[in-house]
Amino acid sequence: MDNITKKVKEEIERGWIGPDKSCPYHPCHFTGQDCTFCYCPFYPCHDEDLGQILRSKRGSDVWDCSYCLFIHRQETGKFVMSEIKRMGITEPKDPRMKSILTEAKARYFRKGRSMMVLGATSDAGKSIAVVAICRILHKRGYLVSPFKSQNMSLNSKVTRRGFEVAMIQTIQSKAAGLRNPDQYMNPILLKPKGDTISQVIVEGEPYGDFNVKDYYGKFVTGPGAEIVERNIEFLKKRYDAVVMEGAGSPAEINIYDKDIANIGAAKIADAPCILIVNVEWGGAFAYAVGTVKLIPEEDRGRIKGIILNNIRGDISRMAPGAKELEKILGIPVLGMVPHIGLELPLEDSETLRGMKSKGTGSMVISVVRLPRIANFTDLDPLFMEDTTVKFITEPEELEGTGAIVIPGTKNTVNDLMWMKEKGLDKAIKDLKGKVPILGICGGYQMMGLALEDPNGIEGPRGTVDGLGLFDNITRWNENNKKTIQDEGVFIRTGEPVTGYEVHMGDTEIREEPLFRIERFTGDETEGSFREKEMLFGTYIHGVLEKPSFRRFFLSFVKGGEGILSTSPPKDYDDLIEENIEKLASAFESNMDMEELMKILEGER
DSSP states (O other), X not given: OXXXXXXXHHHHHHOOOOSOTTSTTOSSSBTTOOOSXXXXXXXXXXXXXXXXXXXXXXXXXXXXXXXXXXXXXXXHHHHHHHHHHHHTOOOTTOTTHHHHHHHHHXXXXXXXXXXXXXXXXXXXXXXXXXXXXHHHXXXXXXXXXXXXXXXXXXXXXXXXXXXXXXHHHHHHHHHTTBSSOOGXXXXXXXXXXXXXXXXXXXXXXXXXXXXXXXXXXXXXXXXIHHHHHHHHHHHHTTOSEEEEEOOXXXXXXXXXXGOSSSHHHHHHHTOOEEEEEEGGGSOHHHHHHHHHHHSOHHHHTTEEEEEEEEEOSOGGGGHHHHHHHHHHHSOOEEEEEEOOOOOOOOSSGGGGTTOOEEOOOSEEEEEEOOTTEEOGGGGGGGGGSSEEEEEEOSGGGGTTOSEEEEOEESOHHHHHHHHHHHTHHHHHHHTTTTSOEEEEXXXXXXXXXXXXXXXXXXXXXXEEEOOOSSSOEEEOOSSOOEEEEEEEEETTTOOEEEEEEEEOSEEEOOSBOSEEEOOTTOOEEEOEEEXXXXXXXXXXXXXXXXXXXXXXXXXXXXXXXXXXXXXXXXXXXXHHHHHHHHHHHHXXXXXXXXXXXXXXXXXX
């Protein structure tokens, strides 16, 4: 507290500064934030709209306002400082500070509104519509948060505090101008483990494994709705707008009474809904009418608009049908959005179904299409280069490959056994020293000498021989998971590397490391590297996003020798930002924005 008091006194002496773009951490919360009070002058305010009491590791109660953004709103920061100066306050502990907070809340605090994007089908474009709307609202001055109550995806990412959320919510968060996503934006994450079992992640942490029957019969009807409600309320207290995304279709009549992902979540949030339809699939008008008609009559009124999405060719040809759709349903068509060529991370492994390859570049990269493949968005930065990425499941498909990537997996041991059944293990080992091989997370674990699992956490109890490409040994001694963000340097070049770890098992490393990772407790080395045999292994997801390591790996690929001297390297984050802007522009110019804003503000 003494340190906070000292810092606030310094801030008071300095006066109002607004956004501090000279700060190396700007923006630490959201683009355009007010930086006058980096240390809050009201701490601890004990206002439950702004923070909460938490139990510390030492067993004492502490006031936690780490997620509060109120003091960083420009109107709040400016008003608070002007009142401090007007009253001649020089000490943060001055009792008049309480009245300033009361007045600031009365003027500037209000619970945010919510809006939900539903899809007539899976892959209708819900995710990208939320991306677009978040960016549009952000550019109009709103403080915005994405939200998806329930997401099923093996593509997850780790937040700054080590919580796990679905990858797409991190992209939506970026579109909203937020520096970091939080677990509140995706409170329930389902990670399929095979068959009908999924690991349930609640507010970023493992909660338990459920089959379909128990998930809907015990979890959804038990804690599920309360989890959704408390997270929606949390976000509404901190943001002007919460843009919600549904899951699958809202008209699943077999589970409608147990829904907490679509209309059920909208009712909890009291959110108006927009229905988006993928025109490219055909039958768009039937999908729209059928979806609305299957929703119980008492809930249909929540649907305030329809977006016809992904239209190829002349958009105007859809206009007559759109007018007829409005007559049939009495719901306005807010927009007709053209097909937009985008390079954004894929939502889940269903998008890989039937995909044999992507790209037409000269460097051929073979990716093992594991049955339980996870975090395959690690591969996306490869598409920025002169590559053809092949997804392989048979040994003969490795013929002519220039490199191999063994990606992450939800179950390392079982997927390694699958590779052995296919003969892929032998085919990969035969290419050792001939082509570069990169293992990421579970793929990295497979590259070691052995995988020891005495408790059967990943599969059969006991020890399974690895590929033997590294001398490492991975052990699963406890059913715990490591989730952490990584930031450091690629040892070879000293250039930055960033990413995150999401894995179980600990690896005893007996190889030359790849990276030096910065930790509060001191730097650590990470990964394994055998240059002569062109072997690379790391736990870091997102390791290819920075150009330094990506291009170093590709320089070993046949046809990639001169890659460092060709086109200038590009950071993957820059590509994502370009695509967000492109997407938002297309939506904004093809929608009735006035009507959309009225829906958000509750005027429709």
